[in-house]
Amino acid sequence: MSSPATLDALKSRIRLLERPSARGKGTVAFGIDQIDGHLPELGLPRAALHEISGGGPDAVHGAAASLFAAGILARLQSGLARPVLDRPVLSRPVLWCTTRQDVFAPGLACAGLHPDRVIHAVADDDTAVLLVMEEALRHPGLSAVLGEVARLPMTASRRLVLAAEKTGVMALALRRRPEGRPEEAGHNAAYSRWCVTPMPSSPLPVPGIGRARWQVELTRCRGAAPKTWMMEACDAQGRLALPAELANRPAASRRVA
Amino acid sequence: MAVDARAAALGLRAGMAVAHAQALVPNLAIEEADLAGDASALQRLAAWCLRHYTPLAAPSPPDGVWMDVTGCTHLFGGEEDLLTGLAARLAGAGIASRAAVADTPGAAHALARHAAAPITIDPPGARASLASLPPAALRLPDEALAALRTLGFDTIGQLMAAPRAPLAKRLGSAVLHRLDQALGSAPEPIEPAAPADMPRTRQGFPEPVATPEDLARITALLAERLCEKLQQRGLGASRLDLVFQRVDGVAQAIRVGTAQPTRDAAHLTRLLGVQIETVDPGFGIDSVCLSAPLTSALGARQDVSELCVPSRAPDLSGLIDMLMNRLGPDRIFRMQPVQSDVPERCLRAIRPLAGAEGAGWPDRLPRPTRLFTPPCRVDAVALLPDHAPVRFTWRKRPYRVRRADGPERVFGEWWRDDAETWAVRDYFRVEDEAGQRFWLFRRGDGEHEQTGDLQWFLHGMFG
Numbered sequence: 215m216s217s218p219a220t221l222d223a224l225k226s227r228i229r230l231l232e233r234p235s236a237r238g239k240g241t242v243a244f245g246i247d248q249i250d251g252h253l254p255e256l257g258l259p260r261a262a263l264h265e266i267s268g269g270g271p272d273a274v275h276g277a278a279a280s281l282f283a284a285g286i287l288a289r290l291q292s293g294l295a296r297p298v299l300d301r302p303v304l305s306r307p308v309l310w311c312t313t314r315q316d317v318f319a320p321g322l323a324c325a326g327l328h329p330d331r332v333i334h335a336v337a338d339d340d341t342a343v344l345l346v347m348e349e350a351l352r353h354p355g356l357s358a359v360l361g362e363v364a365r366l367p368m369t370a371s372r373r374l375v376l377a378a379e380k381t382g383v384m385a386l387a388l389r390r391r392p393e394g395r396p397e398e399a400g401h402n403a404a405y406s407r408w409c410v411t412p413m414p415s416s417p418l419p420v421p422g423i424g425r426a427r428w429q430v431e432l433t434r435c436r437g438a439a440p441k442t443w444m445m446e447a448c449d450a451q452g453r454l455a456l457p458a459e460l461a462n463r464p465a466a467s468r469r470v471a
Numbered sequence: 472m473a474v475d476a477r478a479a480a481l482g483l484r485a486g487m488a489v490a491h492a493q494a495l496v497p498n499l500a501i502e503e504a505d506l507a508g509d510a511s512a513l514q515r516l517a518a519w520c521l522r523h524y525t526p527l528a529a530p531s532p533p534d535g536v537w538m539d540v541t542g543c544t545h546l547f548g549g550e551e552d553l554l555t556g557l558a559a560r561l562a563g564a565g566i567a568s569r570a571a572v573a574d575t576p577g578a579a580h581a582l583a584r585h586a587a588a589p590i591t592i593d594p595p596g597a598r599a600s601l602a603s604l605p606p607a608a609l610r611l612p613d614e615a616l617a618a619l620r621t622l623g624f625d626t627i628g629q630l631m632a633a634p635r636a637p638l639a640k641r642l643g644s645a646v647l648h649r650l651d652q653a654l655g656s657a658p659e660p661i662e663p664a665a666p667a668d669m670p671r672t673r674q675g676f677p678e679p680v681a682t683p684e685d686l687a688r689i690t691a692l693l694a695e696r697l698c699e700k701l702q703q704r705g706l707g708a709s710r711l712d713l714v715f716q717r718v719d720g721v722a723q724a725i726r727v728g729t730a731q732p733t734r735d736a737a738h739l740t741r742l743l744g745v746q747i748e749t750v751d752p753g754f755g756i757d758s759v760c761l762s763a764p765l766t767s768a769l770g771a772r773q774d775v776s777e778l779c780v781p782s783r784a785p786d787l788s789g790l791i792d793m794l795m796n797r798l799g800p801d802r803i804f805r806m807q808p809v810q811s812d813v814p815e816r817c818l819r820a821i822r823p824l825a826g827a828e829g830a831g832w833p834d835r836l837p838r839p840t841r842l843f844t845p846p847c848r849v850d851a852v853a854l855l856p857d858h859a860p861v862r863f864t865w866r867k868r869p870y871r872v873r874r875a876d877g878p879e880r881v882f883g884e885w886w887r888d889d890a891e892t893w894a895v896r897d898y899f900r901v902e903d904e905a906g907q908r909f910w911l912f913r914r915g916d917g918e919h920e921q922t923g924d925l926q927w928f929l930h931g932m933f934g
Contacts, residue, residue: 270905271905275932277839277840277841277934280840281840281934284840316841316842317841318839318841318931320808320814320832321839321840321934322840324834324838325934329806329807329808330827330829332805332806333804333805334820335794335803337802342797345797346794346797349790355787355790356787356790412905412908412934414873414905417874418874421876422874422876426902426934427906447934450834
């Protein structure tokens, strides 16, 4: 009974029953088979809400989480996003909405997110950020909307999901824990939830500092089990990479000058 | 007779007889007063204020301009910044000015003319500043002033303390009316002065309306009519004022701006609709006026056909307008690279819809995703002159550095400031035991004393 073919057939039938609007607007692939293969859509669906938070000591500032998000947005705009009906994805700007003005555009550019393509918005509080996100998601002229929030309640996230599904604009919520307060557990309507924690990088044979390493944790995803990967941080095109020793290949990409 | 500053230096005073002045200063240049010219110049000044500051501005002859700045001050950085900016702009145009902000037009009028400082901010609800002014500040006729002087009233405070009924009997109700206006117990509406060529449309009601639905409907109607007018003249509006006249004579205004000139009635209705809830209808509104104080030429444009694939990216100006009016005009921006090695100066905010230039920052320099402004002071232990720190303490927490890269030396920009001539920052990228990456810098190169005081700062965090 439980042959792979039957399972696949059942899965595809379930997928058809699920929200039809979330599909068919393309996905953003990570370009790494281990991650893409684990996700039911072979990437992050564009018309959905995804939550990203920093783990461990990075939960307050979310420096790694924002670079991870910038990588996704950069890939969304470059050719790595899978086009729908062979039409090229127009290079539309993204909206980056914050309450604190500490995001540093040259840092985002290091992950391939060009400053010409980022519109920054500064709002007073979480409620205003969520309102701005919803307003922006209803506008098809953007490719994605990212909001930095401390809390993401169920109702607000649901509204974001509906807006994103309607226009096909990707919604990213970057959770930042307020300083001196514990992590708030809670459910929301995000399609996938990610937690990015900085990890010690592998030592170089010479003094210096190599590519940063992250523990990328998929804590929740519709249609996929939670899983954790060890990854090397985004490069200048926003792509992650498997660490050389884990990928079981010679360290050819790690050149030292 | 009126005098300018140079004439005043010669000992002349306003109000002197011309013959007296000529006797004091031979070869005195005397101009005939041009009352009509003054009035029209004042009208133009009020129209300028209307365009740039608030939808409710009106001339206050012979020498003043009213501005109702309720709800507008945050756009100019607060009341004080608004007034200093306004005074500086007027001074740039050669106009000497005095200004005051107060709860009522009467009080502002009095403080602007009779307070000691050229710029006065009266805190809300304060009567003390008004009490110390002379009764002349109340805009009273000369005979009333003379009577007050005879009665021994030297300040408005004494007038406020005096019993009202005998006062009204002695001086007439005009004095008390002016006093009430200054204290806010009698209304004094400001009738905005719109220039004749400003596109505007007005709707009065036989019965006052008050429900938000009615206001939204009338806003849509007015926007449609205004857009027709703009269409006829080939104009697009980049600022709109919607003024509600309440039954009790109070005017309330909504002002919205657009990033690009537009005459899309649906879009303008949406922009105005967001702010309608800020209007307090009170006992009802009996007329509404929509005007476009800032316009520019906007030609006709062909609609995009459904047959062809759209070649241009979709228009974002609608969304940008919406967000700008919601958050404030300087809180939506894009970052543009600036050629500077100092991290906090290597970018500046530009308008979100400004043309893309494609310029970026140098690729090879790693930059953090979070930048702290100002940099956080840390205590670090490092070998001089050019070793990375081995440990540092930030917010009372110790961090042990496992790996580090640097220094990247940034020099002060001597062309900006003499104090920066020798300034040096040495930046280090460090990774702690947990894998977190920090951007630290030391003021000074560790060898020469004039380059800095060797204090360590945390400037950012890498992803």
